[in-house]
Amino acid sequence: MTKILVINAGSSSLKYQLYDMTDESVLAKGRVERIGMDASIIVHEPTGREDLRYVEEILDHTAAVRVVLQKLTDPKYGVIESIEDIDAVGHRIVHGGEKLTKSMLINDEVKQEIKRLFDLAPLHNPAHLMGIEAMEANLPNVPQSVVFDTAFHSTMPPMCYMYPIPKVLYKKHMVRRYGFHGTSHQYVSEQAAKFLNKPLESLKIITCHIGNGASVTAIKDGKSFDTSMGMTPLEGLMMGTRSGDLDPAIVPYTMVKEELTVNEVNSMLNKHSGLMAISGLSSDMREITDNMDTDPNAKLAFDMFEYRLRKYIGSYAAALNGVDVIVFTAGIGENSVILRERVCENLTYLGVKLDPERNAVRSGEDRRISADDSKVEVLVIPTNEELMIARDTYRLVQELQPETV
Ligand code: AMP
Numbered sequence: 001m002t003k004i005l006v007i008n009a010g011s012s013s014l015k016y017q018l019y020d021m022t023d024e025s026v027l028a029k030g031r032v033e034r035i036g037m038d039a040s041i042i043v044h045e046p047t048g049r050e051d052l053r054y055v056e057e058i059l060d061h062t063a064a065v066r067v068v069l070q071k072l073t074d075p076k077y078g079v080i081e082s083i084e085d086i087d088a089v090g091h092r093i094v095h096g097g098e099k100l101t102k103s104m105l106i107n108d109e110v111k112q113e114i115k116r117l118f119d120l121a122p123l124h125n126p127a128h129l130m131g132i133e134a135m136e137a138n139l140p141n142v143p144q145s146v147v148f149d150t151a152f153h154s155t156m157p158p159m160c161y162m163y164p165i166p167k168v169l170y171k172k173h174m175v176r177r178y179g180f181h182g183t184s185h186q187y188v189s190e191q192a193a194k195f196l197n198k199p200l201e202s203l204k205i206i207t208c209h210i211g212n213g214a215s216v217t218a219i220k221d222g223k224s225f226d227t228s229m230g231m232t233p234l235e236g237l238m239m240g241t242r243s244g245d246l247d248p249a250i251v252p253y254t255m256v257k258e259e260l261t262v263n264e265v266n267s268m269l270n271k272h273s274g275l276m277a278i279s280g281l282s283s284d285m286r287e288i289t290d291n292m293d294t295d296p297n298a299k300l301a302f303d304m305f306e307y308r309l310r311k312y313i314g315s316y317a318a319a320l321n322g323v324d325v326i327v328f329t330a331g332i333g334e335n336s337v338i339l340r341e342r343v344c345e346n347l348t349y350l351g352v353k354l355d356p357e358r359n360a361v362r363s364g365e366d367r368r369i370s371a372d373d374s375k376v377e378v379l380v381i382p383t384n385e386e387l388m389i390a391r392d393t394y395r396l397v398q399e400l401q402p403e404t405v
Helices: 061-072 108-116 125-138 151-155 168-173 182-196 250-258 262-271 274-279 285-291 296-319 330-335 337-345 356-360 385-400
Strands: 003-009 014-020 025-033 040-046 052-056 088-093 144-148 205-210 214-220 223-227 325-329 377-380
Touching (some): 003 125, 025 061, 061 125, 088 125, 108 125, 144 385, 151 223, 182 385, 285 337, 325 330, 330 337
Parallel strands (some): 088 144, 205 325
Antiparallel strands (some): 025 040
């Protein structure tokens, strides 16, 4: 019982990683992109073997799963002999709502609840369910689990998750803060405690997951206390193409002035805002930082991004009544030396002192970037959501096993 396949199904993509849990090593990973379009792209990267990349027409998620299983068992590119070697499958699910607050094995009730939440996560949950059903069709006898992005945040108190709007919207339509990237925030906070060799429960931690999507979480007693994303992943920080926080009155005002439909305004805020809108150049932080010395729009985009992140860190230090550890993770958090430098040089009032040399080191490992005399530990911890999903799935299937004497 050691081989766990982790699946992240999107509306037209399916990403996978196969783990051997005896040593948590990745046996193979890959993705199928453009599912249902004319030229689907298949990328398969088996550890220690030649990578494979080709184009083929793949009609739906069931066909995509068939291709993945074929590649995993292929004589040349495979890493297992037969699909029977796969002991369990773990799925990443973005929205678990109020009921699905921990990782669990899939049954009909769980699938129904994921379906009920389609309205809250229209871009994600329908795709995840397609992934689950495609797996069930291909591997009917293999246990499957679901791991939710929202689950880690289920410990938030009502003071943090309620919005100050009529309560009937919460009761009737589930309008409240849920938070996302939970698997990542949990993973990096646990890693931070291990790195510092201190009990997780003893630390006030602010975790900054700064990728194309970005969120900050305030963690105390090892639990999420507050987080910047809300009912949907649109709230909070400025992101690659998402606006993050704004005056809610801007929405109806813009709809009237520009004669926008609900879908159009949603698309504007999710796909055409953030770094992309302000820079007019790109949603990619690398392009922004590469150009900000010469392009005033790129500079404004960077300055706003950094300022909004710093304001959240400050507000969460207030929420926690202090902070012991700040963690940076995800694409930008792990890689952007300049962003970390700018954020931290304005947090000296908290006792943050960055070590510029440590900050400039590029490595894929957990590391401290604060100076030895900094009052707050500042760490870079590469996130690993897939490993968390594999671990949870492994634990759940082990609990299924009859006790051995
Ligand atoms: P993620 O969503 O976690 O995969 O992060 C993706 C984002 O990370 C990209 O949009 C880039 O802006 C950013 N990124 C990746 N590498 C770098 C880098 N070396 N410097 C700055 N940003 C980076």
